[in-house]
Amino acid sequence: MTAKAHLLIVDDEANTLASLLRAFRLAGYEATVCDSATRALELVKTQQFDLIFSDVVMPEKDGLSFLEDLKKMELSTPVVMISGQAHIEMAVRATRLGAADFLEKPLSTEKLLLTVENALRLKRLQQENQQLLSRLGKHEIVWRGEAMRGLMSQLDRVAASETRVSILGETGTGKELVARTLHERSPRRAGPFVTLNCAAVPAELIESELFGHEKGAFTGAAARHLGKFEQARGGTLFLDEIGDMPLPMQAKLLRVLEQGEIERVGGDSPIPVDVRTVAATHRNLEDLAKHGKFRQDLYHRVHVFPLFIPPLRERQEDIPVLVDHFARQVAAQNGWKPIAFSPEAIGELKRYAWPGNVRELRNVVERLLLLATDELVEVATVRIALPQPGTQVGAPGSDLGTLGNRVEAFERETIIAELRRHQNNIAKTAKALGLERSYLYKKCQQLGIDLQAMRKEE
Numbered sequence: 017m018t019a020k021a022h023l024l025i026v027d028d029e030a031n032t033l034a035s036l037l038r039a040f041r042l043a044g045y046e047a048t049v050c051d052s053a054t055r056a057l058e059l060v061k062t063q064q065f066d067l068i069f070s071d072v073v074m075p076e077k078d079g080l081s082f083l084e085d086l087k088k089m090e091l092s093t094p095v096v097m098i099s100g101q102a103h104i105e106m107a108v109r110a111t112r113l114g115a116a117d118f119l120e121k122p123l124s125t126e127k128l129l130l131t132v133e134n135a136l137r138l139k140r141l142q143q144e145n146q147q148l149l150s151r152l153g154k155h156e157i158v159w160r161g162e163a164m165r166g167l168m169s170q171l172d173r174v175a176a177s178e179t180r181v182s183i184l185g186e187t188g189t190g191k192e193l194v195a196r197t198l199h200e201r202s203p204r205r206a207g208p209f210v211t212l213n214c215a216a217v218p219a220e221l222i223e224s225e226l227f228g229h230e231k232g233a234f235t236g237a238a239a240r241h242l243g244k245f246e247q248a249r250g251g252t253l254f255l256d257e258i259g260d261m262p263l264p265m266q267a268k269l270l271r272v273l274e275q276g277e278i279e280r281v282g283g284d285s286p287i288p289v290d291v292r293t294v295a296a297t298h299r300n301l302e303d304l305a306k307h308g309k310f311r312q313d314l315y316h317r318v319h320v321f322p323l324f325i326p327p328l329r330e331r332q333e334d335i336p337v338l339v340d341h342f343a344r345q346v347a348a349q350n351g352w353k354p355i356a357f358s359p360e361a362i363g364e365l366k367r368y369a370w371p372g373n374v375r376e377l378r379n380v381v382e383r384l385l386l387l388a389t390d391e392l393v394e395v396a397t398v399r400i401a402l403p404q405p406g407t408q409v410g411a412p413g414s415d416l417g418t419l420g421n422r423v424e425a426f427e428r429e430t431i432i433a434e435l436r437r438h439q440n441n442i443a444k445t446a447k448a449l450g451l452e453r454s455y456l457y458k459k460c461q462q463l464g465i466d467l468q469a470m471r472k473e474e
Contacts, residue, residue, distance in 0.1 A: 020044060020045055020046045021045050021046065021066040021067065021132070021136055022045075022046045022047070022048070022063075022064065022065050022066050023040055023045050023046070023047045023048070023065065023066065023067050023068070023069065023132070024047075024048050024049075024050065024056065024059065024060070024063075024065040024067070024068045024069070025037065025040075025047060025048070025049045025050065025068075025069045025070075026049075026050050026051075026052075026053055026056040026068065026069065026070040026071060026074075026079070026082065027049075027051065027069075027070070027071040027074070027098070028051050028052070028071065028074045028075060029071070030051070032071070032121075033049040033051065036049070036069065036123075036128070037049050039125050039128060039129070040132075043129050043132075045132070048063070048065070052074070052076060052077070053070065053074055053076065053077040053078070053079065053081065053082035053085075054076055054077050056068075056070070056082065057082070057085055057086075060086070060089070060091060060093070061089075065093050066093065066136060066139070067093065067094055067095075067096065067116075067132060067135050067136060067139075068086075068093055068094070068095045068096070069095075069096050069098060070082055070083065070095060070096070070097055070098070071097075071098055071099060072097055072098070072099035072101070072106060072110070073099060073100075073101055079097055079099070079110075080097075080106070080109060080110060080113065083095055083097065083110060083113045083114065083115060084113055086114075087113055087114055090206060092139075092206065094116035094135045094136075094138070094139055095114070095115050095116060096115065096116055096117045096118070096119060096131055096135060097110045097115045097117070097118045097119070098118075098119045098120075098121060098123065099118075099119075099120065099121065100120070100121035100122075104286075104288065106118075107288050108276070108288040108290075111249060111250075111288045111289065111290045112290045114206075114207065114249075114250040115249075116135050116138070116249065117131050117134075117135065119131060130239070130240060134240075134242055138208070138242070138247055142208050156341070157190070157193060157194065157197055158334065158337050158338050158341045159331070159334050159337070160333050160334050160336075160337050161331055161332070161333025161334050162333070163326045163330050163331045163333070163334070164326065164331060164334060167194075167323060167324070167325060167326070170321075170323055171194065171197065171198055171201070171323060172201065174198070174321050174323070175197075175198050175201035175202045176201070176202065176203065178292060179320050179321045180273075180292070180293055180294070180295070180317065180318055180319075180320045180321065181195075181198060181294045181295070181320070181321050181322075181323055182258075182294075182295045182296065182297070182301070182318050182319045182320075182321070182322050182323070183195055183294065183295070183296040183322075183323045183325065184296070184297065184298075184301075184322055184323065184324045184325070185296075185298065185324060185325030185326070185327070185373075186298050186325075186327050186373055186423060187298045187372070187373065187375075187423065187427070188328075188372045188373035188374055188375030188376055189325040189326075189327060189328070189373045189374060189375075190325060190373075190374050190375075191256065191296040191298075191325060192211060192254060192256060192296070194323060194325060195209075195211075195252070195254040195256075195294045195296060196209055196254070198252070198294060198323075199251065199252040199254075199292075199294075202252070202292070204250065204251050204252055204292055206250075207248070207249070207250035207251025207252070208247060208248050208249070208250070208251040208252075209248075209251055209252050209254065210244050210247045210248035210251065210252070210253050210254065211244075211253075211254040211256060212225060212226065212244045212253070212254070212255055212256065213256045213257055213452070213455065214255055214256065214257045214258050214259075214260050214261040215256075215257035215260035215455055215458065216257075216451075216452040216454055216455040216458075217454075218454060219262045219265070222261070222262065222265050223265060223268065223281055224241065224243065224281050225243060225244060226243050226244050226245060226265075226268075226269070226278075227243040227245060227268075227272075227278045227279065227280055227281060228240070228241050228242045228243030228245075228246055228278075228280040228281070229241050229243075229280050229281035229282050229283075230280050230281065230282035230283050231282075232282065233280070233281045233282025233283075234281070234282070237281075237282070240280075243278065243280065245272065245278050245289045245291055246278070246287065246289060248289075248291045249289055249290060249291060250290055250291075251291065251292070252291070252292045252293075252294055253291045253292070253293050253294070254294050254295075254296065255269075255293060255294070255295045255296070255318075256296050256297075257296065257297055257298070257299075258295040258296065258297050258301075258318065259297035259298075259299035259301055259304055259310060260297075260299075263309075263310075263311065266310065266311045266314050267311065267314075269314065270311060270313055270314045270317060272289070273293065273314075273317050273318075274317070276288060276289060276290070277289060293318065295318040295319075298423075301315050301318075301319060302315065302319075327370070327373055328370040328373045328374055328376075328377060329369050329370050332366050335362065335365055335366050335377070336362050336366075338374065338377055339357055339362065339365060339377070339381055340357075342377065342378045342381040342382070343355060343356075343357070343381055343385060346378075346381060346382045346385055347385065352385065353391065355384075355385055355388050355391055355392065355393055356391065356392050356393070357384075357392070357393045358392055358393065358394050358395065360394070360395040361384075361393045361394055361395045361397070361398045363395070364395050364398040364399060364402070365377075365380075365398060365402075368402055371423065371426040372426065372430065375450065380401055380402065383401045384397055384398065384401050387400060387401055424463060427459065427463060428463040428464070428465060430449070431445070431449070431456070431459065431460065431463065431465060432465060432470075434448050434449055435465075435467075435470060436470075440467065440470050440471050442456060442457070442467075
């Protein structure tokens, strides 16, 4: 049987405490009431609560001071502020102090219970995400050589600030990992890290994904939905592939970055959000802005401090430690015995151009662990696992024009190869490539891959 969520209600009004206590207990929650913020601080030191509701205006110690004290204690419990004398400055301050939500009195039972449900769901997802990532060891940036030393030094300096960062690099270099590391080394590390792949969300849904929507805002909106900005309150929002964001949405994002508030789809009032945004793209934003494909004003907003991740072909010194890291990770995930690599096998891996960068290296390491017949991966096995020389699109000297053209050619060949390997099954191909199905469809269109023609060839 699932344990009941335990809520703490802090308010100096007896009628409010009684009505909230009744509403929560009828809904199946366990609740504790307290008429003083000072006494509430003593309670949280000795008891575990899943969610805290606190009034703002109280004698002795007000709710915002209470929230500040909770923050100093580094308490991870979400806090919802309530007030009958709310104004925008109060809401902004509460948000900056880490409040999960801000509600105005009088409180409707429906809105109250929906707030509890959303806050508990978000907390649960954050905990599961942290546990999973901790177990898989995905947060660690693995490096040894000089090519990454400059990046790591810059990352440490900018992490301590509120400066907006843009992470640049080819596909597969690990932009999300750098963004997550930036978050974990920042003062916002206790807050959530929320991601949105701008290229993977259909244009008609991206506004709802970012800003959320109210119940009934459009067909199918059966309940209020909190967007990525609200989910990331007090933390970091990572906007991956921002170069693919539709122009109309760019204008709305610019307004949020300038004013620090959002408006849900179907909503009629602004909601303050305290979020650090980190953007990433494999495209040249400056070039896109010059050609009118990306807003100049938004470019200057998100491109304050660029971090460039060097491609793997410029990080040969890192390949041995990356191979060891991925081999241990893959073995642990699958319950396999660790497998070592011979010096000759490592040498062969270092000679490859790695057009798919670190992501491709991880996939190759997993393939090698499956192909290995004993406890040592030899050079012959590496030669079987790697693409043949004629297919190394990113190899130096190949006559394929610009880097962008070479990357597109590699992406096209890789997708076609995976489609054939999975008998043109889109779902399996997307999973193998680590992509969303919608993004894979979009990529096929961009690269001129005719899925219907490929199916007819079977």
